[in-house]
Amino acid sequence: MQKKLKGSLSVFFALIMVAVMGLIFTMSECIRLYELHAFAQEYTDMAVDSAFSEYNPYLWTNYKILAVDLGYGSENKGPGIMEQKTLDYCKYNSSVESGHNYARLSTDGCKVNRYSVLTDSDGAAIITLGAKAAKEGMAAQIIDGVQGHIDSINNIEKISVEDKANSAKKSLNDAKRDLERKKREAEEDDDPRTKPEDYPSPGRVEDNPLDAFDVLKESFSRSVLATVTNVDSVSEKEVVEDQLPSHRTLSRGNMQQTTDAGIVDKALFIDYLLTNYSRFDKDRKHDGLKYEVEYLVAGQHTDSQNLARVVEEILFLREAANFATIMSSTLMQKEAYDIAVVLAGFTGNPVIIEALQAGIIAAWAYAESTLDVRLLLCGGKVPAVKNLDQWTSDIWHLSSMKNVNVKAKNVDSGLTYKDFLSALLAVHSKSKIAMRALDVMEIALNSTEDYKAVKVDNMLWAADVELSFSASEMFLSIFSRNQGTAEQIPGQYYFAKTRYLSY
Numbered sequence: 001m002q003k004k005l006k007g008s009l010s011v012f013f014a015l016i017m018v019a020v021m022g023l024i025f026t027m028s029e030c031i032r033l034y035e036l037h038a039f040a041q042e043y044t045d046m047a048v049d050s051a052f053s054e055y056n057p058y059l060w061t062n063y064k065i066l067a068v069d070l071g072y073g074s075e076n077k078g079p080g081i082m083e084q085k086t087l088d089y090c091k092y093n094s095s096v097e098s099g100h101n102y103a104r105l106s107t108d109g110c111k112v113n114r115y116s117v118l119t120d121s122d123g124a125a126i127i128t129l130g131a132k133a134a135k136e137g138m139a140a141q142i143i144d145g146v147q148g149h150i151d152s153i154n155n156i157e158k159i160s161v162e163d164k165a166n167s168a169k170k171s172l173n174d175a176k177r178d179l180e181r182k183k184r185e186a187e188e189d190d191d192p193r194t195k196p197e198d199y200p201s202p203g204r205v206e207d208n209p210l211d212a213f214d215v216l217k218e219s220f221s222r223s224v225l226a227t228v229t230n231v232d233s234v235s236e237k238e239v240v241e242d243q244l245p246s247h248r249t250l251s252r253g254n255m256q257q258t259t260d261a262g263i264v265d266k267a268l269f270i271d272y273l274l275t276n277y278s279r280f281d282k283d284r285k286h287d288g289l290k291y292e293v294e295y296l297v298a299g300q301h302t303d304s305q306n307l308a309r310v311v312e313e314i315l316f317l318r319e320a321a322n323f324a325t326i327m328s329s330t331l332m333q334k335e336a337y338d339i340a341v342v343l344a345g346f347t348g349n350p351v352i353i354e355a356l357q358a359g360i361i362a363a364w365a366y367a368e369s370t371l372d373v374r375l376l377l378c379g380g381k382v383p384a385v386k387n388l389d390q391w392t393s394d395i396w397h398l399s400s401m402k403n404v405n406v407k408a409k410n411v412d413s414g415l416t417y418k419d420f421l422s423a424l425l426a427v428h429s430k431s432k433i434a435m436r437a438l439d440v441m442e443i444a445l446n447s448t449e450d451y452k453a454v455k456v457d458n459m460l461w462a463a464d465v466e467l468s469f470s471a472s473e474m475f476l477s478i479f480s481r482n483q484g485t486a487e488q489i490p491g492q493y494y495f496a497k498t499r500y501l502s503y
Helices: 011-052 059-064 078-095 120-133 141-156 161-188 210-223 224-228 263-276 292-296 303-326 331-346 350-377 393-401 417-426 429-445
Strands: 106-117 461-472 492-502
Touching: 011 078, 011 303, 011 429, 011 461, 011 492, 059 429, 078 106, 078 461, 106 120, 120 263, 120 429, 120 461, 161 210, 161 331, 161 350, 210 331, 210 350, 210 393, 224 303, 263 292, 263 429, 292 303, 292 429, 303 331, 303 350, 303 417, 331 350, 331 393, 350 393, 350 417
Parallel strands: none
Antiparallel strands: 106 461, 461 492
């Protein structure tokens, strides 16, 4: 017969066990609470990262800019849809069935506390993102290159060759009228000592540089582009200006961003624009405008107008450089003086002859500049300031320069069309270029079927997102977190986690 053993537990030991178990449960709940916070932050980070991964693919593919369309293809404004998507991501990750939520953590809500869109602070985000998109580690080279081009182009003293040419022609015409008056008076008076034939007649040259200048200017005024390129190949795309971000009233985010972009950021931004935007000499096959960089410079509503404005500005820059070349050459000045003597020698007035010489030099510089622009548009290079070996036009035959196929001599080392565009961009403010860059992006987006409702002032690039969580206590009721509102249930933990993220 088996003997039954009896056990007993003293009151003292029972009390000790209660204390020990209380300690174990307390430690377990503390560890769990710590893990709840860790899990909540992990789920928050994952959800926000997932939401930011839904950037607009067209913008990234074509312009290397990351931003989330808050309307997700619709016309909805504000972060509402993004909040719901972020909440759904977090619920999925924290679900026991679909995720790995061993701590039994519930996701209650999501709120975008602060956010910034691409158009905030006059497009400061585009400067920041564009600078990031430029090649890393190349800042010094880019700055030196851009600044070097700007200096070589803009350090030449600006002059108006048109004013000089027109002034010279007026002086010559005034002298001719004065000569005709004197001849008429000599013929009509009774003084035998004064005869009309005593006054010398004006000389003539086969191809008057001032007349050639008038022809070129007239062609230029009728059609700028017809003077320098084949107009049949020029794009005629146009946009409605008052609907562009730079012209309309914009939606804004509620996040303050620092916008102090210095020379490094501007240099990188210009490099980014010239690399990723299309222009006359580099078609990147974007939707919308074809000459995007030209729009950044000129801001007109058609491709042809933007190109024409850029051509005018480059022509003005080249006029000054070519005028400087002639003025530094004794031989070229003598050629201009010889023509001036032929045309105005009848006056016997050295002041008029010198004025006419200056006008002829201006006409010559203008004709050479026209050839330079033609070469640049064809992908050639021109020196900042030419020497005699690099000169193309002949002062005695400037009329032949009307032919659009006649171009300046190409050089191995010189300034390209892109270099002139960089100099023209550099003289504009960062905010003006940034807003026009956003215009170009929105035009391209809205030219597609999938993104025709997208607006750049509804595209988020930085946000501070908050996710709220709750969990029931598991080990001890004394750890109930009845904090906050009266609706919160005793025995529940309530806390929130935030994540700031920007591209």
